[in-house]
Amino acid sequence: MRKRIRRHQVRLGMFVEELEGGASEAALRRGFLLSTAMEVDRVRNSKVISVLINVQKGCDIAASSRDAPTFAQSAFTITAAENKAVTQTIDQTKHLLAGVFTDARLGGTVALDRAQDAVEKIASAVEHNPIALIGISRLKKKDEYTFLHSIAVSGLMVHFGRWLKLDERTVQILGLSGLLHDIGKLLLPKGLLNKAERLDEQEIAQIRTHTRRGYDLLRANGNVPETVLDVCLHHHEHVDGGGYPDRLRGEQLSMPVRIASICDVYDAMTTLRPYKRAWSPAETIQMMYGSKGHFDRALLSEFVASLEPFLKQKSQHP
Numbered sequence: 641m642r643k644r645i646r647r648h649q650v651r652l653g654m655f656v657e658e659l660e661g662g663a664s665e666a667a668l669r670r671g672f673l674l675s676t677a678m679e680v681d682r683v684r685n686s687k688v689i690s691v692l693i694n695v696q697k698g699c700d701i702a703a704s705s706r707d708a709p710t711f712a713q714s715a716f717t718i719t720a721a722e723n724k725a726v727t728q729t730i731d732q733t734k735h736l737l738a739g740v741f742t743d744a745r746l747g748g749t750v751a752l753d754r755a756q757d758a759v760e761k762i763a764s765a766v767e768h769n770p771i772a773l774i775g776i777s778r779l780k781k782k783d784e785y786t787f788l789h790s791i792a793v794s795g796l797m798v799h800f801g802r803w804l805k806l807d808e809r810t811v812q813i814l815g816l817s818g819l820l821h822d823i824g825k826l827l828l829p830k831g832l833l834n835k836a837e838r839l840d841e842q843e844i845a846q847i848r849t850h851t852r853r854g855y856d857l858l859r860a861n862g863n864v865p866e867t868v869l870d871v872c873l874h875h876h877e878h879v880d881g882g883g884y885p886d887r888l889r890g891e892q893l894s895m896p897v898r899i900a901s902i903c904d905v906y907d908a909m910t911t912l913r914p915y916k917r918a919w920s921p922a923e924t925i926q927m928m929y930g931s932k933g934h935f936d937r938a939l940l941s942e943f944v945a946s947l948e949p950f951l952k953q954k955s956q957h958p
């Protein structure tokens with residue numbers, strides 16, 4: 641479906657069918673996804689009168705876009721001190737999480753208090769220095785992947801929850817859900833997770849057991865919030881019913897699960913792994929829009945809008 645919007649309404653993730661008016665803008669392409677902040681700026685600063693977008697191929701105008709920060713408002717600079725603070729936060733969080741994960745792997749228990757301490761540190765870092773989100777992605781190393789992926793998904797879920805104006809208690813539970821969503825992977829053979837060669841069907845099936853294993857582990861702990869259990873078990877479900885383990889569809893997927901699904905895939909794709917290169921944020925967004933039936937489209941649009949300031953930052957400081 642096509643929609644006509646004004647040029648100042650364009651934003652990252654929209655698919656532009658046509659730029660209307662302003663003959664001098666012939667150099668601007670037609671039929672393209674706005675995948676970088678520079679492209680968005682180029683359209684916004686052009687002389688076109690209106691823009692035809694295709695909301696089946698890209699973002700729609702979300703309700704909250706009226707409140708979305710403009711690039712000028714949201715641009716920020718990173719000082720050396722801020723970078724140092726982010727690195728320290730990640731180190732502290734990694735230390736806390738290492739204890740939680742070791743207990744889970746060896747003793748089958750989950751130290752929820754330490755996990756919550758970690759979420760508080762992550763939530764504070766996201767509030768005071770949002771660049772932490774992409775900083776974590778850059779820092780990932782092979783043997784630390786599950787730690788850092790968990791921290792990054794937690795940070796993204798906190799950030800996205802706040803963007804959606806959810807209350808802070810809910811935001812903290814989202815953060816905890818992100819931190820523990822892949823805990824079942826600790827119970828799988830290490831070599832399987834880092835394998836560089838293509839996985840066979842049996843190995844894929846084995847990896848897919850991590851959702852149920854994690855759920856059982858957390859459930860046995862007794863005091864884990866329902867939302868955290870739900871996200872752990874269902875973060876690989878798709879809105880069209882094509883995911884696992886329960887092939888849930890549509891409204892059967894809770895909002896935290898839909899949020900987790902987006903944040904999980906975004907972080908996994910923008911990370912270098914033994915078997916694949918890291919995709920850029922723009923490539924990742926394009927792929928996620930192209931992955932029909934996987935994500936909640938309205939939430940995906942909101943997620944992309946919430947990342948605009950980071951992508952702007954990246955384009956300003958390559």
Ligand SMILES: [Fe+2]
Nearest residue numbers: 821822875876
């Ligand atoms: Fe997972």
